[in-house]
Amino acid sequence: MSNIDPKVLRHKVENINTLPTVPGVLKRLSAVIENPRITLVEISAFISNDPALTTKVLKMVNSAIYGFPGRIASVSHATMLLGLNIIKGLLLGVSVFELMQKAMSGLYEHSLACAIASRVIAQKKGLKEPEEVSVAGLLHDIGKVILTLSFPTEYQAAMNEAQGKNISIFDAEKNQFNATHANVGSWLAEKWHFPRNLIEVIECHHRPALAKNAPMETAIVHMADLLVRARGFGFAGEIFVPEVNAIAYELLNLSESDIKDVLREMEDNMESAEDIS
Amino acid sequence: MKTIVIVCRDIILNNSIERSTKGLYQSVIFNKMPSALDYIYNSIPNLIVINVINDDPIAVNIINDIKTDPLFQQLPVLAILPDQFNIDHLETLMVEDYIWRSDFERDFLARVNLSIFRSEKIVEINPLTRLPGNISISREIQERIEKNKDFAFGYADLDYFKPFNDRYGFSRGDEVIKMTGRLILGIVKAKQPQGSFVGHVGGDDFVFIIDIDLVEEAATEIIKAFDSLITGCYDREDLTRGFIKSFDRKGKALHFSVMGISIGITETRSHPFSHYGKVTELAAEMKKLAKQFEGSCFKSDRRQDKEADKRIVI
Numbered sequence: 001m002s003n004i005d006p007k008v009l010r011h012k013v014e015n016i017n018t019l020p021t022v023p024g025v026l027k028r029l030s031a032v033i034e035n036p037r038i039t040l041v042e043i044s045a046f047i048s049n050d051p052a053l054t055t056k057v058l059k060m061v062n063s064a065i066y067g068f069p070g071r072i073a074s075v076s077h078a079t080m081l082l083g084l085n086i087i088k089g090l091l092l093g094v095s096v097f098e099l100m101q102k103a104m105s106g107l108y109e110h111s112l113a114c115a116i117a118s119r120v121i122a123q124k125k126g127l128k129e130p131e132e133v134s135v136a137g138l139l140h141d142i143g144k145v146i147l148t149l150s151f152p153t154e155y156q157a158a159m160n161e162a163q164g165k166n167i168s169i170f171d172a173e174k175n176q177f178n179a180t181h182a183n184v185g186s187w188l189a190e191k192w193h194f195p196r197n198l199i200e201v202i203e204c205h206h207r208p209a210l211a212k213n214a215p216m217e218t219a220i221v222h223m224a225d226l227l228v229r230a231r232g233f234g235f236a237g238e239i240f241v242p243e244v245n246a247i248a249y250e251l252l253n254l255s256e257s258d259i260k261d262v263l264r265e266m267e268d269n270m271e272s273a274e275d276i277s
Numbered sequence: 278m279k280t281i282v283i284v285c286r287d288i289i290l291n292n293s294i295e296r297s298t299k300g301l302y303q304s305v306i307f308n309k310m311p312s313a314l315d316y317i318y319n320s321i322p323n324l325i326v327i328n329v330i331n332d333d334p335i336a337v338n339i340i341n342d343i344k345t346d347p348l349f350q351q352l353p354v355l356a357i358l359p360d361q362f363n364i365d366h367l368e369t370l371m372v373e374d375y376i377w378r379s380d381f382e383r384d385f386l387a388r389v390n391l392s393i394f395r396s397e398k399i400v401e402i403n404p405l406t407r408l409p410g411n412i413s414i415s416r417e418i419q420e421r422i423e424k425n426k427d428f429a430f431g432y433a434d435l436d437y438f439k440p441f442n443d444r445y446g447f448s449r450g451d452e453v454i455k456m457t458g459r460l461i462l463g464i465v466k467a468k469q470p471q472g473s474f475v476g477h478v479g480g481d482d483f484v485f486i487i488d489i490d491l492v493e494e495a496a497t498e499i500i501k502a503f504d505s506l507i508t509g510c511y512d513r514e515d516l517t518r519g520f521i522k523s524f525d526r527k528g529k530a531l532h533f534s535v536m537g538i539s540i541g542i543t544e545t546r547s548h549p550f551s552h553y554g555k556v557t558e559l560a561a562e563m564k565k566l567a568k569q570f571e572g573s574c575f576k577s578d579r580r581q582d583k584e585a586d587k588r589i590v591i
Contacts, residue, residue: 039467040463040464066455077502077506080464080502081459081460082459083462083467084466084470129505
């Protein structure tokens with residue numbers, strides 16, 4: 001059972017200032033920063049492939065200094081508003097995650113595939129800002145990064161418990177922390193003034209029926225999460241593929257060919273991203 | 278040449294000041310603060326250097342009085358302090374910088390340069406967007422005209438900004454202004470990092486200077502970015518409805534659609550300009566034309582080009 005005080009947990013989470021990335025991204029980072037001819041589109045595409053860089057940029061643009069608190073949920077808008085110089089400066093301050101390397105790179109791949117799947121479904125459903133949904137897909141599991149970072153031993157124990165008792169990582173987290181990665185991720189997203197819809201997707205992606213403001217976006221990321229696990233991209237902390245939520249399934253109303261399209265596009269995009277992690 | 282007013286009755290020091298600024302600045306020396314006043318009021322120098330003598334309350338009071346007028350608030354004052362000066366008293370002096378008498382030979386010129394540099398930098402920055410304002414805008418245009426450089430000039434403003442402000446209050450309006458300034462700056466600087474310029478005329482009016490070949494691309498991107506960002510600034514109910522209810526300038530209740538951005542463009546290749554006023558006038562005319570179309574668009578005045586009236590349809 002958990003011996004972590006929820007207040008302590010939340011306090012520790014809210015004091016995190018930056019998330020680390022994986023070594024492969026860091027290697028490509030210097031080429032991006034040193035390229036004087038890089039365009040806003042290119043640098044946005046690079047950032048959108050990494051949860052750590054994306055949170056960094058969103059945190060900055062939604063902070064009071066730049067004056068858009070809670071308004072910006074897409075990387076291309078953020079880079080445009082911050083400008084190339086600030087973006088490059090931000091990228092300089094990225095650190096690497098050495099701890100639990102293997103689990104982290106699996107999570108990285110999982111998040112990336114989920115971003116792609118979310119974007120494709122959002123396009124299929126005709127949402128106005130598919131990029132924002134893609135960002136939500138990329139960041140839906142940042143709570144896992146945070147927990148791994150702040151409580152490496154406890155999180156390993158949760159993963160072992162999930163595997164050993166054949167329960168979901170979501171439930172194992174509850175046992176270990178009295179909170180889940182969805183809670184933890186949304187605390188930080190709230191603290192960093194992320195837009196309301198994005199916070200909600202992070203908070204509710206395992207329970208899409210609870211989403212009030214962004215039910216569609218939440219359902220999309222929920223579905224993308226399951227499709228990515230089923231297809232076997234990356235590793236989300238458990239081998240178990242949870243069941244799809246009935247309400248989300250109905251809301252999305254995807255045909256078999258829609259799902260095939262999502263899987264195909266995910267595969268095509270993931271091949272080109274394979275050397276990253 | 279930039280002018281420095283020096284208030285100092287130490288003849289030796291005056292000689293050193295004249296020597297070190299010779300050829301760089303025009304220095305005008307006065308023995309006493311009251312006699313310097315007339316000159317300062319009439320010609321607004323770039324810097325005042327005051328040699329502080331212990332127990333000279335008159336000079337201090339005069340300096341402080343000058344600086345309470347907004348017209349002179351930006352005028353920098355550099356104090357030369359005697360070595361026995363009690364540094365705690367510096368608070369009572371409205372000066373921007375100081376230098377110890379014993380450091381004079383080594384530091385004086387550098388301090389003068391820095392004081393003037395700083396004051397020019399902070400003149401006229403819009404407190405909201407931190408972008409340079411009209412004086413800098415005019416200067417940027419005029420400099421390019423005098424150097425015979427080709428450039429394009431864009432003049433942008435927002436459609437239906439006032440109703441938005443009335444509906445949601447000025448702090449939400451300020452957010453839109455900040456966002457607009459930031460995105461114009463981000464796009465212009467990304468297209469052309471060197472030699473481009475973005476200024477904030479005031480209110481919802483912005484200008485930018487960029488190479489002629491890049492101007493239409495930049496305008497297109499600004500419009501696209503603005504249109505996709507602006508919806509996030511409205512409340513959801515208003516967005517679903519597609520308009521906000523507000524009042525026009527005569528106080529009549531009306532429906533206003535979501536804000537757009539109108540951009541007027543002029544450039545030096547099609548007109549020989551000799552004065553900055555003409556550039557802004559033509560761009561403003563083009564902007565007026567752009568405003569007649571519903572939604573965001575830009576209009577360029579390449580008059581010999583038949584395609585000039587391009588419209589961006591989003």
